[in-house]
Amino acid sequence: MAGSLLRRALDLVELLANHPRGLPLQTIAETLDIPKSGAHRLLAELAEHSYVVQDGETGRYLLTTKFATLGLKHLSRTGVVDIAQSVLDRLADVSGELARLAVVDYPRLVWVAKAQGARTGLRYDGDMGTEARLSTSSTGIAWLASLTDEEALGLVMRQGLGTPEEFGPNAPRTVAALMALVNEARARGYAWVRDTNTPGAAAMAANIVHPQTGRAIGNLSVAGPSLRLTEAQRDAIAPDLLAAAADLSSVGAFSEYLGALGGRAPVASG
Structure with missing residues (x-):
């Protein structure tokens, strides 16, 4: 299970890396073929560690510069x-x-x-x-x-x-x-x-x-x-x-x- 969760998190990061303006939650869930609730949990975890941020106006999720900095x-x-x-x-x-x-x-x-x-x-x-x-x-x-x-x-x-x-x-x-x-x-x-x-x-x-x-x-x-x-x-x-x-x-x-x-x-x- 841990490996599966890690793979999903990495897939999510790679997806957002290809969309610098961010993506809405529904699109992320559909693209990765995972439940919307599961996508939200992954995004929340990444956001907690400052790797992802949600745009307050559009609701889209996008990567921060933390990955690039690393x-x-x-x-x-x-x-x-x-x-x-x-x-x-x-x-x-x-x-x-x-x-x-x-x-x-x-x-x-x-x-x-x-x-x-x-x-x-x-x-x-x-x-x-x-x-x-x-x-x-x-x-x-x-x-x-x-x-x-x-x-x-x-x-x-x-x-x-x-x-x-x-x-x-x-x-x-x-x-x-x-x-x-x-x-x-x-x-x-x-x-x-x-x-x-x-x-x-x-x-x-x-x-x-x-x-x-x-x-x-x-x-x-x-x-x-x-x-x-x-x-x-x-x-x-x-x-x-x-x-x-x-x-x-x-x-x-x-x-x-x-x-x-x-x-x-x-x-x-x-």
Whole structure:
């Protein structure tokens, strides 16, 4: 029973994390498929410990910043962002675009740090702490390219391919189209997408590899408006992107933490 209650509480937190404006009690109960009374008890418990608050005007429940604060505190103490930031800053400066770090938190891939290199004109930006869409982002496709086809497809099926209106016009609609992008990334040594994840945006990503296991533990990406981040610009940036990823791959403290976090699939117990 305790495990079931914990699972429900975690599902509730993940649900609210995807709805920053909050949700009414009825919607929460229906989405989680639990009784309204049970949802209310979970929310009351979380509210008592300041993880959830109820909007006095709308009645909606939303997360406080406590979870985000804990996450940021944890990352700062691991030193991961500190180690990566100078590399991100350099990559952003060289490319003139947004540089981001994503880490493997198996089976998820999450953006945790960034540096903006665009000083004028159009800028592409992205939220930190969000899970990358594996089938449409250069970040996701780079990670998939490091895995076997079987493991890659299993991770994609967990997320789903999504619907056409969610992404850009070039987003893969079939497994075959996705695997064509994955195989291109394997051959090139980094992933490249244009108008797949976001209309009007292009991006490229290279994996950070654990020096002992050879598993990808994260990756670095460069993203910007597709009118500016052209194939010619991609080819000019690629050596710097690959060098930056190699630099982080060689940092022992960095790879040790990320390797433990999710650089390899968890081993089944029992």
